[in-house]
Amino acid sequence: MIPILVAALAALAASSCSERPAATAAAPTAPSPTETSAAGRPPVFVVAFTHIEDNTPAGVLGAAATRAAYANVRSALVDLAQRTSRNGVPWSLQPDWKLLEAALLYEDAAMTANTGGVTLLRYLRDTLGARIDPHSHENGGYNYPDVAYLLDRLGVGGSTVIGGHIWDPALPQFQGWDRFRAPVAGLHYPSAAWRGDILMGSGTPNHVNDPVVSGVWRPRDRSRYFEDDPSGNITAIGAFRNGLAGIAELVALNASGRVPPSCLLTASIHLPPRDFLAAGGGALENTIIAPLAAERARGTIELTDFTTLVSTWRQRFGARACVFDGQRLTIVP
Numbered sequence: 001m002i003p004i005l006v007a008a009l010a011a012l013a014a015s016s017c018s019e020r021p022a023a024t025a026a027a028p029t030a031p032s033p034t035e036t037s038a039a040g041r042p043p044v045f046v047v048a049f050t051h052i053e054d055n056t057p058a059g060v061l062g063a064a065a066t067r068a069a070y071a072n073v074r075s076a077l078v079d080l081a082q083r084t085s086r087n088g089v090p091w092s093l094q095p096d097w098k099l100l101e102a103a104l105l106y107e108d109a110a111m112t113a114n115t116g117g118v119t120l121l122r123y124l125r126d127t128l129g130a131r132i133d134p135h136s137h138e139n140g141g142y143n144y145p146d147v148a149y150l151l152d153r154l155g156v157g158g159s160t161v162i163g164g165h166i167w168d169p170a171l172p173q174f175q176g177w178d179r180f181r182a183p184v185a186g187l188h189y190p191s192a193a194w195r196g197d198i199l200m201g202s203g204t205p206n207h208v209n210d211p212v213v214s215g216v217w218r219p220r221d222r223s224r225y226f227e228d229d230p231s232g233n234i235t236a237i238g239a240f241r242n243g244l245a246g247i248a249e250l251v252a253l254n255a256s257g258r259v260p261p262s263c264l265l266t267a268s269i270h271l272p273p274r275d276f277l278a279a280g281g282g283a284l285e286n287t288i289i290a291p292l293a294a295e296r297a298r299g300t301i302e303l304t305d306f307t308t309l310v311s312t313w314r315q316r317f318g319a320r321a322c323v324f325d326g327q328r329l330t331i332v333p
Helices: 002-017 064-086 097-106 111-115 120-127 144-153 177-181 243-255 282-297 306-317
Strands: 044-052 091-095 161-166 198-203 214-217 219-221 224-228 235-237 266-270 301-304 322-324 329-331
Touching (some): 044 282, 064 091, 064 111, 091 120, 091 161, 214 224, 235 306, 243 266
Parallel strands (some): 161 198
Antiparallel strands (some): 214 235, 214 322
16 A cells, blocks of 8 residues: 555655755764665654543443443454554554543453453553553543553553643643653642653644644754754654655655655554444554555564654664654754
């Protein structure tokens, strides 16, 4: 699927790149040959993830119907993790508070019988290789530190990824990402404290006007979010756009030679619950998971998770910020 998109987009990328302003940078230093694709260029780094929102499972916690709803969600998550695992595709699960409180209530011997007596999130992480990060809309009296605390209680804590946030300070829903420059206390669990330092999914309400950006950088402040601050202690990862088509666009751009090999391009792709809760994950495996694995085999993309991606950016790319907004590539020397 992606090669067809690459062929269609290659001409567009090549022609539009000629109209883009030149990147602002000194001469870059390329990664070593072992860290580049077969074409001699670093791959596009891609993260597949799923957000579980604060309305899942449906119902009042403690009710029998909610237990049944949780069991259905649980089964679907195990199925999806099995599909990503057998394709060798890293998958990041980012749940909000309700799924975690439900897990504390319902992960008993009967519930865990089909996962070898292991609770859901431990099974997803330790047996099927899923990465677990906090996600929070900061509704219902819970914030990010509360979610991180619940992950700790469930034995899968430790992530410092801020799994999605409203980035624009002009919006009333702005989540104040910069408060995480220091530890923040929980709302529901006020004795809990947590400091996130990796921003993913910089978005807008209902994703109607999300920024188009690829790359890794350290936001300077809330009014200069897309400027890199080398002294900043919070890192942002660009999601780019349009799923597989966006990844294909970046692959074509990379192949065009317009991106210096010292630049790391990024994309993330959501595996939405609506596509696997009702009908299982077979469609996602055929349309997203397997194509990602096939494209990785061609050497044009590298599949990873958000924490590893930031580590890769620091170790292999010298923490050099390159930000591509769909039109212009800006490189911070």
